[in-house]
Amino acid sequence: MSRLLLLEDDQSLIYGLSFSFKKQGFNADIARTISEALDLWAKNEYELLILDVSLPDGSGFEFCRKVRENSDVPIIFLTASDEETSVIMGLDIGGDDYITKPFKLSILISRINALLRRTEKYKYTSQEVESNGIKIHLLEGIAYKNGHALDLTGGEYKLLCFLMENTNIVLSKDQILEKLWDVNGNYIDNNSVTVYIRRLRVKIEDNPSQPKMIQTIRGLGYKWNVYC
Structure with a gap:
């Protein structure tokens, strides 16, 4: 069972994603702030991270930079903006993929599975x-x-x-x-x-x-x- 970390502060989205992750067999930890995410990251190992960009105590980009100091775990950004500058920034600092809100849960699940398959392929x-x-x-x-x-x-x-x-x-x-x-x-x-x-x-x-x-x-x- 793949373990995911979701950094998101929208409760309605958290509810929908949590239900979908469980249905797909994923074990997902939830963080609503960067502070909570850093605490979870320090204590656990994850196969993939899903990071919202806009958060109460900063940006998902900040957390990504911290993670990339010592890990190449796959990262997907959730962003309300599809502006090229925002997308490029996310990729430049180490993101592997991005998806613009609103989005279909099925598409996000497909993207998660794709990144996990890709990681496993090169692992062995x-x-x-x-x-x-x-x-x-x-x-x-x-x-x-x-x-x-x-x-x-x-x-x-x-x-x-x-x-x-x-x-x-x-x-x-x-x-x-x-x-x-x-x-x-x-x-x-x-x-x-x-x-x-x-x-x-x-x-x-x-x-x-x-x-x-x-x-x-x-x-x-x-x-x-x-x-x-």
Whole structure:
């Protein structure tokens, strides 16, 4: 049974989500403030976090930053705003997914299951992938550049794996969306892929403004280019 942490202060939403989580077989702890969430986080282990952005004592972004100091647990943001700046901020600080209120519970459940499946898949893989000075230990879930561990979020790590496992193959945004979230693009903005690509380039490219590893193929998508 997967254990989740829900950080949300809307009682009516808490009630609906709690019922759905229990029906799906999830064990969910509820926090209504960042303070409560920090206390639960310190005492328990979770497979996935669901964080509201607007809270009585701050923002879910603050809690995400704290978690990312020592964990790559999957994180889904719940936000009342679909503005690009808000979405980009959530992804940039380490969020793996976001969903805009109001939303259908079935969609949120699908997104949770997708992230959990994705995490389990990489947890038990025992291969290594290497090129361009980048080496991924898939069993450990760690990527290295020239022998130094890269500080990647869960989403960035999985995007890097997907690109490197498909060397010199052009991958469309839709293919990347389906691979990373296990759902079709109807629920997730294609801009999310652009954000992840930009974030990953900053962390692995010698010159992110002139990328050599992750190449943009105009009108088609992206590909991992092997040059050494």
